[in-house]
Amino acid sequence: MNCLSNEGKWIYHMRKEKVKEQAMMTTACQNMKKTSLHLARVS
Numbered sequence: 001m002n003c004l005s006n007e008g009k010w011i012y013h014m015r016k017e018k019v020k021e022q023a024m025m026t027t028a029c030q031n032m033k034k035t036s037l038h039l040a041r042v043s
Helices: 006-042
Strands: none
């Protein structure tokens, strides 16, 4: 049984979403970097 208040739950949820978002952004950046390196090599 978790005893977080509604505010606590909201903060926890927002933090979780932010982490997920950052992970997605990091992945996107890495993919772009790989793509640009590949294009630089090809051209």
